[in-house]
Amino acid sequence: MSDTITKTFIQENTVLLNDYLKRHLPEDIANEQLSSAMQYSVLAGGKRLRPLLLLAMVKTFGGSINESTLKVAASLELLHTYSLIHDDLPAMDDDDLRRGIPTNHKKYGEAVAILAGDGLLTLSFEWLATAGLNTNTTVKLTRDLAQAAGAAGMVAGQVSDILGENKQLTFKQLKQLHRQKTGALIKYTALATNDIVNPEVDNQKLLIQFAESFGLAFQIYDDLEDVVGTQQALGKAVRKDANEHKNTYPGLRGVPQTILDLKKCVQYCHQALSKLEKNHVSTELLQGFLNYFQLDEEEK
Template structure:
């Protein structure tokens, strides 16, 4: 899995460099900040999901390149903005100073804005059919906005220092983290097919919902068990901010059991898909085996 992830990372980063060059950015400092926020490391999990889903539906990675780039641009923008003093106020991201520390707060805000809008330019200019481009733009805009990721961040900020039920916590993460993970598999599918069968789409969404929550549970576990050098961000940050987490609600052992159950659900969902889902299956296991 690590070799496959590395291949996806290399591919999408080459595509991202090409995409950045094609944006014709008019300000050098803005361009540098956007590049810094986008290309300073990262697992590239969402692009990999798009590639793996395209492959599972008998497509190619090339068909999913635009989706992969757009997903990573939106994800990176969200991290740049999440790290801002008005949000999570973090100094470290991917083992390096956060964008507002490396540049300044205003430039970081604009860099995030630039990355977000660039994602839709990449999709609009992709070599796919008109129907596919429109569907990808529709899917990503909904997942990234007030019905998805942005809503999740708002819920998160509104509950700092407050108690949450397990249902409320899962709802928050279905939006904040899960929305982009779910849309990654949807975009991978629609990069290959203009129309995706309802049962295939339902199975992909169930898979993505399960690994999206498992990803967050594992993040919460690592915030306790790992260290800053391994994580590439400040260890214990959620605990310091008194944020609701799965270990806080379920205990550490309960959180680990929850992650295992979610991965089992993801594996079950893959069984109804007609193509080769071996990469998606291995990825589900990797979600809770990773150390950062």
């Protein structure tokens, strides 16, 4: 039942998010070439997982999906897309494909790609500031997004990833890298929900626990997909991590143990949701998001 509820929610709200981005993104960009480059990456598709998860959390705790919450969710997608554009650059991962099409710098050149990423990063905070929420909520959202995306979160994780190439990190260091590089923005979905809806304190903590475990599971799953997935299915090059001597779960732990690590993270997600259920919170919608981590039979 939760799977059906979640699939319907994702289908309906992906349409809303894509429509919002398509309508409003061009309005806030003053240069035609910059506008083209920014829209190219944002509107190229993608799962919209982070904004959808945020909206699902808001709905779970009785909040409304309206223009304000849509703009908050869309601002997160802008910031995530900026990180992908910069991550693909020759100075970092040097990728040719993203979401099944040429990466931004392959299409527009490195200079415009860097500036397109800069534009999306700053515009994400402009959208937060103009989402129509009260001042206190806006300040909290801005603080939480800055911390998640910045020098204590995603950017710190990216630096650790780059500096860790050709070195073997410990398991503890690898988990910390993943929590920062990928997990921080996913944890933000819970922080943002708490800022907007303000659930009871115990439920706020449980939602953060769910998001933290989900974020780590997401990166572990991504590591696995790089090993066992295909370029056609993922829309990007595969097996690059091993070729570039990056630190990954399969590289450090082996595929069988990585699958067990993934299952443990998903179990932690279920445990947090179970505790929310005991607090009389319906979690069917969020439970359905855990189906993202389905493994093929041969992978199990």
